[in-house]
Amino acid sequence: MDVLSLKRYVDARARHADARRLEELLDRIIPQPALHARFVNTLARMEYVGVRKMLKSRRAERIDLDGLQHLLDEAVHALRLKKAATALSAASTAGLGVATFSDADTLAGDAGEAYFQALDRRAEAALAAFDGAERAEANYLLTSAAIEVRAQAFYPIYEQRLRAHAAPFSVSAITKDEDRHLEEMSQRLGVVLGQERRGLEAVLAEEEALYAQFLSAAEAEVGASETDEQRRAAEG
Numbered sequence: 524m525d526v527l528s529l530k531r532y533v534d535a536r537a538r539h540a541d542a543r544r545l546e547e548l549l550d551r552i553i554p555q556p557a558l559h560a561r562f563v564n565t566l567a568r569m570e571y572v573g574v575r576k577m578l579k580s581r582r583a584e585r586i587d588l589d590g591l592q593h594l595l596d597e598a599v600h601a602l603r604l605k606k607a608a609t610a611l612s613a614a615s616t617a618g619l620g621v622a623t624f625s626d627a628d629t630l631a632g633d634a635g636e637a638y639f640q641a642l643d644r645r646a647e648a649a650l651a652a653f654d655g656a657e658r659a660e661a662n663y664l665l666t667s668a669a670i671e672v673r674a675q676a677f678y679p680i681y682e683q684r685l686r687a688h689a690a691p692f693s694v695s696a697i698t699k700d701e702d703r704h705l706e707e708m709s710q711r712l713g714v715v716l717g718q719e720r721r722g723l724e725a726v727l728a729e730e731e732a733l734y735a736q737f738l739s740a741a742e743a744e745v746g747a748s749e750t751d752e753q754r755r756a757a758e759g
């Protein structure tokens with residue numbers, strides 16, 4: 524499994540109809556700071572869940588320098604996004620606040636976490652041939668590969684829409700880290716998965732379906748907030 528093979532999946536996702544769907548959704552979210560704050564808080568929550576999964580699944584004897592760096596990078600992503608969400612929320616008058624990662628403080632935050640948990644379970648099922656500590660490590664690599672592929676399809680589109688709307692922050696530093704993570708996962712997966720490479724195809728296909736569900740949940744929440752907005756405007 525070479526580096527190029529995971530990049531190929533990133534390119535396929537960039538051409539997928541869901542890329543256009545994401546752009547349309549972002550163009551509805553970004554102009555509304557209170558809504559945008561909750562969306563950025565959802566991204567922060569997902570980065571945080573990624574850190575928590577790494578801490579739980581990786582044994583000390585497997586953690587090397589890259590492993591520690593990966594943990595820290597994802598924690599920094601969570602922190603940066605949280606700070607951006609907090610600033611957006613403070614600047615808006617309609618915000619409910621983004622103090623926690625609760626569903627109310629996020630935009631489809633529970634759906635975002637459900638995406639992550641479901642992906643983890645699918646990876647677990649695909650790795651039935653592994654046992655004990657090997658399985659936890661293989662799960663980390665497989666789940667991370669799917670997430671990094673998504674991150675590399677998602678963040679560049681998000682950055683492009685942020686610039687188009689002249690938003691007050693950037694996610695380009697996050698994209699650089701995720702690019703490095705993707706390369707690491709590409710290299711390690713080949714070694715660990717061996718004959719189980721088909722598991723990667725299955726998990727990536729599942730990821731696409733789970734991501735579409737998350738987008739649907741976010742679209743529904745944005746639609747509901749727009750309806751509320753219209754009702755308030757009509758009443759006011």
Ligand SMILES: [Fe+2]
Nearest residue numbers: 570596597600
């Ligand atoms: Fe990240």
Ligand SMILES: [Fe+2]
Nearest residue numbers: 671700701704
């Ligand atoms: Fe990452």
